[in-house]
Amino acid sequence: MALVGCQSSEQDKDKVEGVPADQDLRADQITITEPFNRSVVYDSIVNVRANIPEAADVQEVALFVDGIEVARDTDGEPWQIPWASYYWADNDSHTLMLKAVTKGGNEVRSNQLFYVYVDTSTTEMLGFEPGIANAVLKDQNSLTVAFNELPSATKYEVKYINEDIEKKIETQVTEVELTDLAVGEYELSYRAFNQERVGPWSESVTFEVAATDLPALNAAEISPSESGYDVRLSWQDMSEDSTYNVELTSLINEEDSSVHEDISGNELLLSDLPTGRYEWRLTRINSLNQASQPSQPELLELGVFSRILGGSGEDTAKQLISSNRGGYIVLGTTLSQEVSASVDTEGDNWIVKLDDQGKVEWQYIDNAAGRSRFEDIVELADGSIVAVGSDASANSGVALKLSNQGSSLWEVTYRPENVAERYDFLDVVEFNGSLYASAAKWGQAGCNGCTKRTEYYVHAIGSGDGTVSDPIELPEVTGVKRVSIDKLVQTAAGELLLAGMAMPEVDGTGSIIQTGAYLQILNSALIEVAAWNNAGKLFHGNLGDVVELTNGRFAIIGQGINESNAHVAVVYSNEGKLVAHSDDASGYSYTNQPLSAGLDGDFYSAFSGASSRGDSIKLAKFGAEATFKSATSDGYAFSQPPFISGLTSNDDGTFTYLVNQPQSGNKTDIMVVKAVFQ
Structure with missing residues (x-):
């Protein structure tokens, strides 16, 4: 109990003066000894003790608070009256007065001016029985x-x-x-x-x-339907009195989201859901109408997937192609021992066959010593696969053929007898019943001791045994000097398209400013039937990809000379000549993006976060005249901006893309995503 010395207020005096006082001289002898006058009371119950002379012959004492009797002591000395001060806990002053009643019946009131302050914290007697708290x-x-x-x-x-x-x-x-x-x-x-x-x-x-307990969720059962996918969601039933709510959220299109309530039993059947990525959550309602916490979101991929390939080391994606046997073929390299137990510090080439749901059907690990070798793959009509590249240890081009189940059929290295420098195979295509590969010979560059690819050739490779022909003499590209052969494409008309970089024949400076892209179409006899170039026009500083469109035109993409943006062009045939319909800068940074043909002459390119200033993939759509039409996203958020390495369109309107996904420690994972873009 704390004591606080204060002066009495007029209010306090009124409270005391309102009590009639006995004029007997013994009134001054009735005093309160506890609590102390003008003290602060912190206890719920206070024992008010009084000092009354024994000769006064008092038989009972009453306690008045603010002029109202609240308690009596009839037990005689020592005079002590319990006062429930809790009821006066208002941080204000309250007067205390005693009335003594003698055995003769005389009543004597104390005339002591006495008051206390009762703190609002006087609640220590209030409490709940054990087991309530917490x-x-x-x-x-x-x-x-x-x-x-x-x-x-x-x-x-x-x-x-x-x-x-x-x-x-x-x-x-x-x-x-x-x-x-x-x-x-x-x-x-x-x-x-x-x-x-x-x-x-x-x-x-x-x-x-x-919250009531939540049942364990079962794996979703998915099956194709006439207009989408049928899905069976199920869970372990908790009790007969339970009901369930299911929340289905589309990660692509909000209109495809739905909520299903008051489900009895332990399953929900959803019909004809559109292709896309969804999440679903389950909530249980018990018989008391109490809800569980929603389950953690469960990913539901309908006709789409996201698949990470690789291990703890650095894994790099190079190329993605659609397989004519369904699914996809991925070319990459791995430094992960989980993938290749015998991998060296230079890494191993890695060819992976995925089914149409992204599951690995088979994989081939090339354990050759030295750096990774393969740069391009092609699937032949019988489902076998041919990969080409360079063998640095032999300074030779290398070609490998795998069966449609991923077993090695043959491997060859090749360098012309009259060439001492490094020799690379660059690109490969199945044309006119044979394999053709572009190749490059290395020579001196402009700086002292520097080398680069200086001469380009084409070879036929026997698909049966890998026999490589001598360099095939190619016709010159009309009007320009060929600088590179970057892409080989068999056209829908059964002709061979060569694409790369060129410079004007009259230019002697060798300046990159004067270079440009070219397309050259050869017939089955490898005679030029049409050509086009934009050398010297400040459009393309390099060529990244070329694709034939559904209308017979060709779309190309590369880096613009005057800016780092991706530059696209559409080239079409006009009276036997190839003419650029239009060129257009896309507004996106160029990082070797691939192209994919759409419908009605449209085409697409995918731009990663590194080039589109975001953490998702943007699918840019271009019209038949190379004009930019739209950019859409699949809603997939990457932890760090990825780098795209492959893109292909699917018959169901989805797209599948290949990315290098940066991880901590300057490492990357290979990731294949099939997605809906909206």
Whole structure:
């Protein structure tokens, strides 16, 4: 108990002066010894002690607070009256006065000016029975609450609140039942009333009504339907009285999202869902109408997938092609021992066949010593695969053929007898029943000791045994000097398209400013039937990809000379000549993006976060005249901006792309994603 010295207020004096005073001289001898005058009271119950001369022959003493009798002591000396100060806990002053009654019946009131301050914290006697504080209820919606009794209480008020409700219950006993409790955390407190006053609320305690348990989810069962996919979602049933809610969220198109409530049983059948990526969550409702927490989102991929290839080392994606046997073929390199136990520090080439859901059907690891060798792959009509590149240890071109199950059929290295420098195979195509590969010879570059690809050739390779022909003499590209052969394409008309870089014949500077892209079409006899170039026109500084469109035109993409943006062009045939319909800068940075043909002469290129300033892939659509039409996203968010290495369109309107996904430690994973772009 703390003592605070204060002057009495006029209000305090009025409270005392309002009490009639006995004129007997013994009034001055009736004094309160505890608590101290003008002290601050912090206890719920205070023993008011009095000093009265024994000769006064007093038989009982009454205590008045603010002029109202609140308690009596009839037990004689020592005079001590319990006072429930809790009811006066208002941080204000309250007068105390004693009235003594002698055995002769005389009443004598003390004339001592006495008051105390009662602090609002005088609630230490208020408390709940053990087991209430921090109680956790599950699958029940009621709680019996018992609490401490307070002297002179005429009733109690119990309050419980959570973030949604606040309820109060009045009772004359020290036990109540809380009913219809919803899931959540509650604060619980109570206070007492006497006939004339009400005390402060007790310190609150908390209890929780925990969410009901959630059943384990089963794997979704997916099957194609006439216009989409049928999906069966199921879970382990908890009890007969439970119902369930399912929330289906489309990650592509909000209109495809749905909520299904009051499901009885343990499954939900969804019909004809559109292709795309979804998440679904389950919530259980028990018999008390209490809901569980929603389950963690479960990914649901319908006609799409995302697949990571590789291990803990650096894995690099190079090329993605569609397989005529369904699914996809991926060319990459690996430094992960989980993929190749015998991998050296230079890495191993890695060819992977995926089915149309992205599952690995087979893989081929090339454990040849030295750096990775293969740069291009092609699938032949019988499903076999040919890869070409360079063998650095032999300074030779290399070609490999795999069966349609990924077993090695033959491997050859080749360098012309009259060539001492390094020799590379660059690109390969199946044309006119044979294999053709472009090749490059290395020579001196402009700087001292520097080398680069200086001369380009084409070879026929026997698909049966890998026999490589001598360099094939190619016709010159009309009007320009060939600088490179970057791409070989068999056209729909059965002709061979060569694409690369060229410069004007009259230019003697060799400046990159004067270079440009070229297309050259050869017939089955390898005679030029048409050619086009934009050398010297400041359009293309390199050529990244070329694709034939559905209308017979050709789209090319490369880096613009005057800017780092990707530059596209559409070239078409006009009276036997190839003419550029138009050129257009895309607005996206160029990082070797591939092209994919669409319908009605449209075509697409995918731009990664590194070039589109974002963490997702943007699919840019170009019209038949090379004009930019739109950019869409598949909604897939990468942890770091990826670099795209492959793109192909699918018959169901989806696209599949190949990316290098950066990871910590300057490492990358290979990731293949089939997605819907909207």
